[in-house]
Amino acid sequence: MDERLYHIPQTRLSTAWPGRLVVRASDPVALVEALASETNPERIVAVRLPLSADSEPLNAGAPGLPVELVLDDPASEYPLLYQHANLLDNHPVRAVVPVRPGFGKAVKTAIALDFAVRLEIGQPEPAAIDELLAVLDFYLHQPTVAQSIEFFHSALLGFYHQEPLPLWVVMEEEPQALRYIADGGAESRYGRLAALDLDAGVAPDADLEVWIEQVLATDPECRNCEFLNSCGGYFKWPRQDYDCAGIKRVFGGLQNAAAELRRDLKSLADATPDH
Numbered sequence: 001m002d003e004r005l006y007h008i009p010q011t012r013l014s015t016a017w018p019g020r021l022v023v024r025a026s027d028p029v030a031l032v033e034a035l036a037s038e039t040n041p042e043r044i045v046a047v048r049l050p051l052s053a054d055s056e057p058l059n060a061g062a063p064g065l066p067v068e069l070v071l072d073d074p075a076s077e078y079p080l081l082y083q084h085a086n087l088l089d090n091h092p093v094r095a096v097v098p099v100r101p102g103f104g105k106a107v108k109t110a111i112a113l114d115f116a117v118r119l120e121i122g123q124p125e126p127a128a129i130d131e132l133l134a135v136l137d138f139y140l141h142q143p144t145v146a147q148s149i150e151f152f153h154s155a156l157l158g159f160y161h162q163e164p165l166p167l168w169v170v171m172e173e174e175p176q177a178l179r180y181i182a183d184g185g186a187e188s189r190y191g192r193l194a195a196l197d198l199d200a201g202v203a204p205d206a207d208l209e210v211w212i213e214q215v216l217a218t219d220p221e222c223r224n225c226e227f228l229n230s231c232g233g234y235f236k237w238p239r240q241d242y243d244c245a246g247i248k249r250v251f252g253g254l255q256n257a258a259a260e261l262r263r264d265l266k267s268l269a270d271a272t273p274d275h
């Protein structure tokens with residue numbers, strides 16, 4: 001099976017795509033009807049809904065299908081998360097929260113509702129870094145947090161196990177695998193790589209390591225970055241002149257938390273009789 005992941009509009013669901021699909025819903029009622037007659041439901045890995053959409057038709061439709069609720073302005077929209085709480089009866093739910101001023105309220109509300117969170121991190125300006133660090137502190141130290149906040153969760157595990165994964169993997173944005181299909185049908189790369197040619201001068205079958213080496217992390221700052229293995233040059237896109245000083249503080253916080261966790265678990269093991 002083609003391992004490509006296509007972000008498609010709902011209107012293109014009937015097209016014979018070769019890989020897996022994330023469907024951007026525009027009409028939940030029609031989407032549930034289309035999903036009910038879908039002959040290959042395994043190809044659909046998630047449905048994305050704008051937060052303002054009525055998710056009620058999905059409450060009992062397509063059970064088990066992951067639903068992503070996409071926020072645009074988290075500081076003003078976060079109360080709308082409550083109206084989607086019933087989705088959890090039949091679906092894993094994840095809130096997609098852009099890192100914009102006030103986004104922390106949306107993260108805390110989503111977590112309180114038992115939704116997972118994916119941060120659309122972009123290239124955060126210095127003013128956003130403090131709020132990002134505050135949300136990281138909430139994630140690490142608030143005992144009621146039961147769901148993951150990505151990218152924190154996977155980066156923390158990578159540091160803990162000393163097996164870092166580049167953010168391109170953590171955020172499911174591997175350039176060799178991901179395509180964005182616009183409402184009008186045009187195909188491009190996704191998100192921060194949208195402006196990069198489909199033919200980016202890399203062999204079609206090249207794996208992510210080649211991409212990182214040849215395209216994604218060619219900036220001298222990346223070459224010398226202690227977090228290269230956990231990042232892969234992710235924050236140098238789309239603006240190559242982005243100053244990573246702030247985001248390195250976030251990676252540093254995750255690295256320190258993983259080291260602290262390892263120390264705590266070792267102390268616990270050492271103090272346990274029979275060890």
Ligand code: SF4
Nearest residue numbers: 222225231233235244
């Ligand atoms: S944190 Fe910045 S400098 Fe370091 S690898 Fe990522 S993009 Fe490159």
